[in-house]
Amino acid sequence: MPVEVKNEVLLSIQNLHVxxxxxxxxxxxxxxxQAVDGVSFDLRQxxxxxxxxxxxxxxxxxxxxxxxxxxxxxxxxxxKGIELSTKGSREMKFYRSQVGYVQQDPYGALPPFMNxxxxxxxxxxxxxxxxQAEREQRIRSxxxxxxxxxxxxxxxxxxxxxxGGQQQRVVIARAxxxxxxxxxxxxxxxxxxxxxRVEILRLLRRLQASHDLAVIxxxxxxxxxxxxxxxxxxxxxxxxxxKAKVNELLRDPRHPYTHALxxxxxxxxxxxxxxxxxxxxxxxPSLINPPLGCRFHPRCHHVIERLCDVKxxxxxxxEPEHFTACWLYR
Amino acid sequence: MQQNHALLRVExxxxxxxxxxxxxQAVDGVTFDLGYxxxxxxxxxxxxxxxxxxxxxLRxxxxxxxxxxxxxYLDGTDVMSLGDEEFRRQVRWVKxxxxxxxxxxxxxxxxxVGDQVAEPMMVHSAVKKDKALTQARTMFQRVGVPVDFxxxxxxxxxxxxxxxxAIAMALTTVPDLVILDEPTSALDVLTQANIFNLLKxxxxxxxxxxxxxxxDIATSSELADRVAxxxxxxxxxxxxxxxxxxEPLHPYxxxxxxxxxxxxxxxxxxxxxxxxxxxxxxxxxxxFAPRCPSRFEQCKExxxxxxAHRHQVKCWLYA
Numbered sequence: 001m002p003v004e005v006k007n008e009v010l011l012s013i014q015n016l017h018v019x020x021x022x023x024x025x026x027x028x029x030x031x032x033x034q035a036v037d038g039v040s041f042d043l044r045q046x047x048x049x050x051x052x053x054x055x056x057x058x059x060x061x062x063x064x065x066x067x068x069x070x071x072x073x074x075x076x077x078x079x080k081g082i083e084l085s086t087k088g089s090r091e092m093k094f095y096r097s098q099v100g101y102v103q104q105d106p107y108g109a110l111p112p113f114m115n116x117x118x119x120x121x122x123x124x125x126x127x128x129x130x131x132q133a134e135r136e137q138r139i140r141s142x143x144x145x146x147x148x149x150x151x152x153x154x155x156x157x158x159x160x161x162x163x164g165g166q167q168q169r170v171v172i173a174r175a176x177x178x179x180x181x182x183x184x185x186x187x188x189x190x191x192x193x194x195x196x197r198v199e200i201l202r203l204l205r206r207l208q209a210s211h212d213l214a215v216i217x218x219x220x221x222x223x224x225x226x227x228x229x230x231x232x233x234x235x236x237x238x239x240x241x242x243k244a245k246v247n248e249l250l251r252d253p254r255h256p257y258t259h260a261l262x263x264x265x266x267x268x269x270x271x272x273x274x275x276x277x278x279x280x281x282x283x284x285p286s287l288i289n290p291p292l293g294c295r296f297h298p299r300c301h302h303v304i305e306r307l308c309d310v311k312x313x314x315x316x317x318x319e320p321e322h323f324t325a326c327w328l329y330r
Numbered sequence: 331m332q333q334n335h336a337l338l339r340v341e342x343x344x345x346x347x348x349x350x351x352x353x354x355q356a357v358d359g360v361t362f363d364l365g366y367x368x369x370x371x372x373x374x375x376x377x378x379x380x381x382x383x384x385x386x387x388l389r390x391x392x393x394x395x396x397x398x399x400x401x402x403y404l405d406g407t408d409v410m411s412l413g414d415e416e417f418r419r420q421v422r423w424v425k426x427x428x429x430x431x432x433x434x435x436x437x438x439x440x441x442x443v444g445d446q447v448a449e450p451m452m453v454h455s456a457v458k459k460d461k462a463l464t465q466a467r468t469m470f471q472r473v474g475v476p477v478d479f480x481x482x483x484x485x486x487x488x489x490x491x492x493x494x495x496a497i498a499m500a501l502t503t504v505p506d507l508v509i510l511d512e513p514t515s516a517l518d519v520l521t522q523a524n525i526f527n528l529l530k531x532x533x534x535x536x537x538x539x540x541x542x543x544x545x546d547i548a549t550s551s552e553l554a555d556r557v558a559x560x561x562x563x564x565x566x567x568x569x570x571x572x573x574x575x576x577e578p579l580h581p582y583x584x585x586x587x588x589x590x591x592x593x594x595x596x597x598x599x600x601x602x603x604x605x606x607x608x609x610x611x612x613x614x615x616x617x618f619a620p621r622c623p624s625r626f627e628q629c630k631e632x633x634x635x636x637x638a639h640r641h642q643v644k645c646w647l648y649a
Contacts, residue, residue: 054518054519054520054521055489055518163605164376165605193375193376193545194375194545194546194547194586194589194590195375195585195586195589195601195602196601197589197591197599197601198589198591198599198600198601199601202601220518220519221519221591222519222593223548223590223591223592223593224591226591226593227591227598227599250593260520261519261520262593263523264519264520264522264523265519265548265593266523266548266549266551266552267548267551267590267592267593267594267595268547268548268550268551268575268587268590268592269551269575270551270554270571270572270574270575270576272551272552273369273530273551273552273553273554273555273571276527276530276531277523277526277527279520279523279524279527280520283488283490283521
């Protein structure tokens with residue numbers, strides 16, 4: 001993939017496979033769940049990307065592997081040019097301080113027995129920030145950044161005393177507290193009401209711009225991703241099937257799966273009630289024995305016999321920086 | 331209003347819950363009606379009382395009810411005057427049924443899904459089990475679940491399939507009205523689209539009316555003939571879908587529409603400042619006034635429901 005010269009690559013993922021071995025029975029071997037299967041991309045400093053896919057497509061596993069919570073089976077992840085697997089535990093700890101994580105369910109992500117100060121203080125203590133005054137200062141500035149003011153009113157609160165939107169702000173503040181270079185946000189707004197959703201997305205976008213953060217935004221909702229990221233990667237059954245700039249992907253989707261996702265996403269429009277949607281039949285495949293060839297072929301309208309069902313499509317570059325893994329563009 | 335033409339007419343329905351902090355005014359004077367073969371969508375943010383409204387209509391009440399009053403006319407008869415046992419025999423699941431929120435998790439894990447779909451028929455229509463199962467089989471075909479799934483348990487099905495089973499359960503007795511509480515909020519986009527295709531087909535084929543309760547305005551437009559917007563226990567706007575989606579009138583509806591991120595079109599979504607009020611401690615007058623950009627002196631009083639541009643709006647701007 002061509003890399004722009006002006007921005008250095010922060011995170012580079014090459015041919016990443018994350019497979020989970022199934023439980024063995026006796027001496028037998030039951031196979032693997034191929035959760036992430038050959039994913040490659042580069043993320044530049046200060047860039048926001050969206051990874052879109054349905055549940056079970058492996059996007060959470062991809063995210064966990066980036067966070068260093070899962071071990072890759074094959075392939076490599078390098079951060080600022082250094083590969084993760086070569087890092088020792090001390091370097092890994094430093095890496096984790098460079099990567100913030102915004103969870104999906106804010107209430108589940110915050111320990112119920114800690115107040116906001118304690119929640120925000122803990123990462124700093126773990127990473128050796130000894131001075132109490134310095135920590136207090138940092139807590140104050142982070143909370144101000146996520147618009148939890150006046151700060152004094154919030155630091156003593158426990159998670160259950162906050163609204164959903166405020167909880168998500170605390171989660172974001174915690175992700176930001178060590179001044180990371182990269183934020184991984186896993187469906188950060190899917191648990192929130194529509195009116196709060198936009199507020200949180202704007203906050204994330206503002207933080208991204210002001211700190212020159214790289215952000216990986218993982219979601220199943222195409223309509224929010226366009227307000228947030230510069231590039232979108234569409235994931236299906238463990239593979240990235242299409243990678244493109246946001247506007248290009250929305251204007252001119254190439255992969256049949258991307259096309260289906262776009263068709264299925266509704267805008268509020270009274271005309272919708274009168275029409276049926278063209279949705280591909282069936283459900284995403286099991287990742288234990290994914291179909292041969294293109295993984296989307298059993299549901300695809302445009303399937304090419306003896307090609308799509310036999311041979312896996314490589315990435316075709318249909319436009320500059322627009323890649324799609326589909327035989328239609330061979 | 332034309333009582334003869336409405337399948338369901340809800341009049342001044344009130345449901346309060348008793349808590350240690352005071353009465354929660356979950357449903358506070360809700361009035362709307364629903365025609366035959368019509369789908370009305372009730373939209374609102376979480377905590378606005380929309381699920382309680384569904385429970386109040388079906389009389390599925392918890393123990394801590396503080397107040398429960400008003401009228402629910404179904405086909406012209408006031409079902410609120412029926413006793414609990416009569417209501418259960420004559421109305422619930424016979425004339426009205428419910429697809430509960432997170433229906434996919436509300437299936438019984440230790441019963442086969444086929445038996446669960448057959449059960450309402452055995453209870454309400456005094457049908458023998460084998461006949462009920464045959465009926466369940468046709469219902470499975472209708473909702474697009476393979477018939478050999480009859481003998482499976484809930485955990486063996488995917489989320490979308492479980493949702494379809496829950497819909498089949500609500501349809502087996504062929505009621506006049508099905509209340510769908512957030513039927514697709516936990517599902518993926520493609521599955522969501524599939525379920526809405528299915529609901530549209532059922533609405534056409536079986537001539538069933540729907541009340542769809544949701545917080546998601548974008549997908550609600552898939553089924554809506556009419557839209558009712560709920561805020562803090564009250565309905566603040568009712569209008570037909572076309573007028574609502576092109577020109578919402580109530581300031582809250584306008585804000586709500588503006589907050590929806592759109593895939594097509596370039597408006598930046600906006601957010602609504604402030605938070606919905608607590609249903610225990612409600613502001614006097616218009617409940618949206620504290621967050622409303624166009625509030626004025628009169629908003630200190632409770633606005634009436636008025637007719638404006640063929641919408642019904644509860645707002646002083648149009649009174």
